[in-house]
Amino acid sequence: MTTAQTGEVVKEPSAPATPSDQRERDRMRRRLARRRGGGWWPYLFLAPWFVGLFGLTIYPMLDSLYLSFTNFDLLTPAQWVGMDNYDRMFTDDPVFWDSVHATLVYVVVSVPLKLALALAVAMLLNRDLRGIGLYRAAFYLPSLLGGAVAIAIVWRQVFGGEGLFNDFLGWFGLNTGQDWISSPDTALYTLVLLAVWQFGTPMVIFLAGLKQLPKDVFEAAAIDGAGAVTRFFKITLPLLTPIVFFNVVLQIIDAFKTFTPAFVISNGSGGPLNSTMLYSLYLYKKGFTDLQMGYASALAWVLFLVIALFTAVNFIASRYWVHYDD
């Protein structure tokens, strides 16, 4: 009562809010909401990315589309030639088809082998083993070093006529002294082996996926007498399909982009007989060795479309074999 007499307002924690408090709180809430939307703040944070997106991705894509209809040697202005580049590619360029062939063989052979090995090793590692960290590290290391020129150089020597691989065959009496790198029948497969050797990245992803699988399902199946093989095909693999899918998409895109080992192993030539002329290498040669930038742009667009097509087909097909839990 005394406070009321002196005209002071006592604010108790539980007291109902005065109109001015209410207004203050509303203002704060509105301010928070606006902050969340952020006005121009998000655009400020995104500014570098916007410049990169438009300047280094969207504009170049469009520019490259335009250039693909021109003859352009970088030094003189581009000349419009319509569909000539695409015509030439499909009807008048045997090397293009060599590179398509090499690339498709490379993708189709290396990706499944790599993923199968990655999954098999991940299955072996998915248990309480002593030294599991060491194993994971040892298997991951080659993947980390994968893109290095040094590794490609080592590979070139390993599969050369006097290299390590022939010594290894020699232990089994199989050394014919063949130079695997300079034979057109086998050179591409040394690249495939290099890719398979780098199974560490998908292995680590598989391993993380295997750790997420519900243990009770396996236990129930084991009680019902399902053997290891049945459990793998009926439980593990179906539950793992989202991760298999993820790895397939990633590895295919990666395989299409392979450049360094093909360049180093063939000394930049794509030989012998264009057998290691992976698409990226051919694109590089056309653009930067022959300075046929228009033609190389057409090649780039075809690569882009093919990868987009592969990815799209992957996504559509995934509806039929990828199982999502939720």
Add this chain to the structure above:
Amino acid sequence: MSAITPPRSSTSPLHKLRSATGTRRIFIHTVLIGVAIVMLYPLMWMLSSSLKPDTEIFTHPGLIPTALRPENYSEGWSGSGNSFSLYITNSLIVTIGAVIGNVISCSLAAYAFARFEFRGKKIWFGLMLGTLMLPTQAVLIPQYTIFYNLTWINTFLPLIVPKFLAVDAFFIFLMVQFIRSIPRELDQAAMVDGANPWKIYWRIILPLMKPALITTTIFTFIWTYDDFLHQLVYLQQNDKFTVPLGLTLFLDQTSGSSYGAMFAMSTLALLPTLICFLIFQKRLVEGMATSGMKG
């Protein structure tokens, strides 16, 4: 992980399933050790070859050299046009520039995507993910013409500047996922205290996302260091060459000249990556697993 795991007894089928019997355990270890040896053998072969005299590299396949020849290293170091120290310096400039660029630009973009609602956010985010799938070869030619017109060819700029423009969407994605795991209450508390978004980014988000920044740093370092294609395209004169380009100079000469020196420099070239690997092994492996998983 299932929430309820029944206590394991030694007779439960699950137990049999998980912890294999002694012989099985030995079998698994044997297989894994075998695979590990195959995986690491080429690297050990490179190391041992780098210390052998040329005459022994292809005649003595064993890993232990009968004669050591450390001169391979000194000869390789000075033996390919310029001294290797120049290539290493150039590689350092490029990689450090790229790391700084990626850490700054990607964290800025990630903060915007993770913490703000704005018009078209879904579309922009989708575009960002789309660029993840775009092969660099598809934009290589027009990007080259841009840098050519800027007269940036044979400088380090085409290798560094794009990193300041957040072109490596992989890291934006990784950081977005990380920021989402930081409680929003922290931002809101700071906001009530009157902090603006920049202060929240700088004082709260950035310090808390150190693990993601370290992962970005290591991977940017290794991938830029090894990025042969772009260095090959943009660097044209010997004095601008980086380590991978310096290494390829050995390839043209090798017929006849020193294999030992080539292996020595290959070993040195892998050293930065190997050191990163040894120090950050766990983070690298887990970074790969989680960034892959959260998709």
